[in-house]
Amino acid sequence: MPKKKPTRAAASPRAQRKEKPVSVPKAVTRKKPSASPADRLKIVDRQLVQLLKDRVRLTIEHLQSLNDRRDVWFDSKNEQLLWEELEQVNQGELTRDVLRGVFRELLCAARSKVKTVRVAYLGPPFSFTHLAALERFGKTADLIPVNSIASVFEEVNKGHAEFGIVPIENSTDGRIVDTLDMFTRLPLRICGEVQMSVHHNLLSRSPRSEITEIYSKPQALSQCRDWLARNMPQAKIYDVTSTSTAAALAQTKPGAAAIASRQAAVQYQLDIVAETIEDNAHNVTRFAIIGDHETSQTGSDRTALLLQVPHTPGSLSDALTAFKNNKINLTWIESFPLRGPESGYLFFLDFEGHMKEPRIKKALQLLEKKAVRMEILGSYPRSEPLA
Numbered sequence: 001m002p003k004k005k006p007t008r009a010a011a012s013p014r015a016q017r018k019e020k021p022v023s024v025p026k027a028v029t030r031k032k033p034s035a036s037p038a039d040r041l042k043i044v045d046r047q048l049v050q051l052l053k054d055r056v057r058l059t060i061e062h063l064q065s066l067n068d069r070r071d072v073w074f075d076s077k078n079e080q081l082l083w084e085e086l087e088q089v090n091q092g093e094l095t096r097d098v099l100r101g102v103f104r105e106l107l108c109a110a111r112s113k114v115k116t117v118r119v120a121y122l123g124p125p126f127s128f129t130h131l132a133a134l135e136r137f138g139k140t141a142d143l144i145p146v147n148s149i150a151s152v153f154e155e156v157n158k159g160h161a162e163f164g165i166v167p168i169e170n171s172t173d174g175r176i177v178d179t180l181d182m183f184t185r186l187p188l189r190i191c192g193e194v195q196m197s198v199h200h201n202l203l204s205r206s207p208r209s210e211i212t213e214i215y216s217k218p219q220a221l222s223q224c225r226d227w228l229a230r231n232m233p234q235a236k237i238y239d240v241t242s243t244s245t246a247a248a249l250a251q252t253k254p255g256a257a258a259i260a261s262r263q264a265a266v267q268y269q270l271d272i273v274a275e276t277i278e279d280n281a282h283n284v285t286r287f288a289i290i291g292d293h294e295t296s297q298t299g300s301d302r303t304a305l306l307l308q309v310p311h312t313p314g315s316l317s318d319a320l321t322a323f324k325n326n327k328i329n330l331t332w333i334e335s336f337p338l339r340g341p342e343s344g345y346l347f348f349l350d351f352e353g354h355m356k357e358p359r360i361k362k363a364l365q366l367l368e369k370k371a372v373r374m375e376i377l378g379s380y381p382r383s384e385p386l387a
């Protein structure tokens with residue numbers, strides 16, 4: 001018969017001395033259970049908070065070392081490097097936009113600590129312009145809603161806000177005339193852009209069968225024109241100053257609906273009667289950040305220009321050779337008639353490159369010689385569309 005293996009208790013000196021067994025806490029004698037997800041979460045959260053604080057502290061140190069304090073909100077080169085770096089390391093559960101959102105808030109929190117910023121936008125809250133402002137300046141910035149695009153320009157021009165944000169162009173509907181028109185009236189620059197995918201929703205407190213009136217900004221209505229014709233042919237359509245104005249109206253008016261963002265549905269306590277009703281699934285709006293800030297070169301920039309050439313045959317095509325000869329890619333050209341008795345057109349141009357680059361300087365000098373009026377609206381870093 002094999003010899004019985006001594007148990008651990010029997011092998012201990014205490015057992016050999018036949019002492020009274022001491023009561024040992026159960027947790028020690030039992031096999032230690034692995035930490036629950038909730039416990040592990042607590043540990044990760046603590047580490048995360050510490051890391052986030054370190055991240056913000058280091059960002060503040062970096063921003064304080066910039067030569068020009070005005071660059072605090074326009075540290076574009078470093079920001080670009082950060083997005084590229086995140087793209088490389090982010091392989092897993094997080095989408096690009098979620099991770100960017102987290103880092104955007106951290107960056108903006110650090111920037112606000114170094115320099116507070118006031119930004120006027122086309123309101124009320126939860127217009128698409130507000131969403132673009134949140135994307136660019138974060139929740140810590142002082143975002144001021146005003147009720148028209150013209151007022152955004154006025155607020156910045158009077159110095160009530162350092163920056164403003166306005167829609168400038170939509171992939172389905174084209175130019176935003178109010179914005180381009182204000183550039184001809186006030187001496188403000190474009191110092192940045194935000195490109196955002198725009199998804200529209202039909203929002204109301206009434207069921208779909210009881211909706212008789214639909215409100216929104218003309219651009220939003222136009223972006224959903226086919227859907228409206230197919231699905232709501234009986235409803236009367238009304239223009240208002242923004243999608244969020246429409247949402248606020250639909251909140252109080254029985255039978256009224258708004259075309260606006262999902263976020264507006266939450267803010268104005270409306271039901272989403274129909275979602276993603278834009279006719280073009282790739283509906284992108286480009287917003288311009290306006291101010292008097294000069295942005296430094298990043299290597300991936302655009303420049304915007306107002307141009308008037310003599311109202312004579314061939315003048316425009318002649319002027320545009322400045323771009324061709326200097327291998328500059330023109331990305332946008334819009335014309336609008338001159339105000340007042342004079343006949344002719346003013347052109348709004350957008351092209352790749354920064355005004356500090358030699359080839360761009362050369363082209364601008366050439367262009368100036370052929371122009372009746374020329375104003376450089378600014379060079380700014382290009383942005384990619386965000387979902």
Ligand SMILES: O=C(O)C(=O)C[C@]1(C(=O)O)C=C[C@@H](O)C=C1
Pocket residue numbers: 122126127128129130167170176198217219220241242243244285
């Ligand atoms: O009304 C809004 O919510 C806006 O921010 C304006 C605006 C625009 O005029 O283009 C912005 C994005 C969409 O294209 C629709 C409306």
